[in-house]
Amino acid sequence: MDLTMKNFPVFLLVLLLPLLASCDEKQVYIVYLGEHSGERTYNEIEENHHSYLFSVKETVEDAKSSLIYSYKSSINGFAALLTPDEASKLSEIEEVVSVLRSHPTKYSLQTTRSWEFAGLQEGSKGFHLKKEDLLLKSRYGKNIIVCGQNQKASVMKGWDPYPSSWKGICQSGDAFNSSNCNKKIIGARYYIKGYEAYYGPLNRTLDYRSPRDKDGHGTHTASTVGGRRVHNVSALGGFARGTASGGAPLVRLAIYKVCWAIPSQGKEDGNTCFMEDMLAAMDDAIADGVDVLSISIGTKDPIPFNEDSIAVGALHAIKKNIVVACSAGNSGPTPATLSNPAPWIITVGASSVDRKFLAPVVLGNGMQIAGQTVTPYKLEKKMYPLVYAAQIVNPDVTKNISGQCLPGSLSPKAAKGKIVLCLRGNGSRVGKGLEVKRAGGIGYILGNSRANGAEEAADAHFLPATSINYENALKMLNYINSTKTPMAYIAPAKTVLDSKPAPFMAAFTSRGPSTISPDILKPDITAPGLNILAAWSEASSPSKLDQDHRVVKYNILSGTSMSCPHIGAASALLKAIHPSWSSAAIRSALITSAGLINNVGKPITDVSGKPADPFQFGSGHFSPTKAADPGLVYDASYTDYLLFLCSIGVKNLDSSFKCPIKPPSPTNLNYPSLAIPKLKGNATVVRSVTNVGSSKSVYFIKVKPPPGFSVKVSPSILVFKHVGQKKRFTITIKANGVNTGIQKDKYAFGWYTWFDGIHVVRSPIAVSVA
DSSP: OBOOOSSOOEEEEEEEBOOOOOTTSOEEEEEEEEEOOSOSOHHHHHHHHHHHHHTTSSSHHHHHHHEEEEEOSSEEEEEEEEOHHHHHHHHTSTTOOEEEEOOTTSEEEOOOOHHHHTTOOOOTTSOOOOTTSHHHHTGGGTTBEEEOOBOOOOOOSSOOOOOTTOOOOBOOBTTBOGGGOOSSEEEEEEOOHHHHHHHOSOOTTTSOSSSBOSSSHHHHHHHHHHOBOEEEEOSGGGTTOEEEOOSSTTOEEEEEEEEEEOTTSOGGGOEEEBHHHHHHHHHHHHHHTOSEEEEOEEESSOOOGGGOHHHHHHHHHHHTTOEEEEEOOSOTTSSSOOSOOOTTSEEEEEEOOSEEEEOOEEETTSOEEOOBOOOOOOOOSSOEEEEEGGGSBOTTSOGGGTTSOOTTOBOHHHHTTOEEEEESSSSOHHHHHHHHHHTTOSEEEEEOOTTTTTOOOOOOOSSSEEEEOHHHHHHHHHHHHHOSSOEEEEOOOEEEESOSSOOEEOTTSOOOOOSSOTTSOOOOEEEEOSSEEEEOOTTSOSSOOTTOOOOOSEEEEOSHHHHHHHHHHHHHHHHHHOTTOOHHHHHHHHHHTOBOBOTTSSBOEETTSSBOOHHHHTTOBOOHHHHTSOSEEOOOOHHHHHHHHHHTTOOOSSTTOOOOSSOOOGGGSOOSSEEEEEEOSEEEEEEEEEEOSOSSEEEEEEEEOOTTEEEEEESSEEEEOSTTOEEEEEEEEEESOTTSOOOBTOOEEEEEEEEOSSOEEEEEEEEEEO
């Protein structure tokens, strides 16, 4: 996808990174003071932040030199090098809301035919859209501003001037200057002070000290949001050939680079994002005038809201009515692992599209085993000796990792000329193939572990290769172990469209329930995140391995990093159609219009074919066209989120707001889904919907209660007389009895739906008993 564009709304895609020190040394801490009153100039704000440091430092010079960031726009606070004792003293000052120590591994990027599958693509032979279609209605997201990382972008001719709301800059640095910005990429900044405070000066062979992308992740996610239509593109080897486009091809892009390569670690293992750098980026993005923040960053472990820089920054963004979409994380299939669970964030899971890259394995006994790959290399059509990696390892390799083809583990004498089966576990998928090639193997089969299940990763390997699921890996191992001379052949891969069933949930996508706020059902929604083709930085190889010197313009990646910008783009389109809608209304429209049925007419499943549930897909698979006309929306204000925080004991994220003595229950936040953990007897919650459909309409309720529970909605009919009218209703949930077989703390799922004959406004329910 080309990142040039014409008259698109600006979309903000934020990527962030880490920090290091022993407990006896100075470390970076974030001192959070709430938000600004608007009465001070930037110089006065910085002087105020210096005054806090003066109170704990021995000299004025030490105080000034210790300041890393002064957050001056929306977020009030600063990042500074402090000793633990100095941080403790600052935390005791009355105006200080919190003092948080930065950590280098807390945040990371979430990487592991989508728009056509989502029903949002133009005709393949030109523009065949009807005037009611979403792309035309939204003018392709024209003049909406989204944040994202960049690649080279050509100068745009015929585009409108920058939107009047845009206040950002184009920051110069390595291989990047103001001429690299244009009417598509209208702003670019980078944030590295926290990273360098921990690691020291950036190794510029690993990354550009500028907004330019040397990794590929930012280019991929930005082009998914807003890349222009480009014909006849493909991944390495010609796979997925066709026309590529971002979801909102006329949006404007603003680049905020916050994630950086980790020293002494392979780039294939991911980058790191420091919380102080992220907060600075989000503070600038809010002041710059972005409309949407798309943040493909998450945490390894759930973090309380008041300790989570993304949640804090997003709350400030919401006050300015900026839509914030974030990755749910890649820690699945383990339950309760999701990132970014704040209710003011759209939390996005990952699912498949209807495209596969089939490369089956034919065994010597005639059995054919399904596999996937995007390797461009092919075997001569004949049978080859097949071995399991553990059978040909060097003597010093321990048994527990002997089947994983780790660097230096295979014996060249034993591997030469053979196809080698390697199992997933430690090490990178492409790196395992590199080890097979080093040892002289002729081909490589990647077998899934139990945790990876039926998910088949499509990678650009260094030799003929394919990936097989866990069940087939066991079959292949059984064949190898039961056959005197096992043989195999890997067929050349081919791109197959309209594969079924689709979508299904990716194994890696993080699951609910939220451990931080179990009263909010998360994730919110799912979007394509498995084997996604998008633009790539030519400064990075397709595998990111040091040994890989291949250059590509487009690459296939997987992760909730890939699904998040789909929702970012959809949000930009909705923002263009409905500029007066709140961020909560846009989230509601996406959630209540999402789909539950795959392309064979059955409920969405996980990768193994088992029924998926709302802790995997939230409300379902996104449907941007339906979201443009949702009928009803569940709206919420900045104050509503502060009251929600009060109800869960977080009382100081906005120091100007005083919690009521008895805040409302957290379940009463006006959210378009419903979660009730540890139900005792029964519970009644309140919701309110706003009519955004026909001026005069009547909605009826339909309920599918969670098994073992009864659900009553009152009133059961809502009558609207004009657009913008609000109606309240209650939902009462009750366990059906003490001997219904409901397991303690085990969730059951259901739905309640408002419908008027045109609109279907569906909300998921998750409930457990105490």
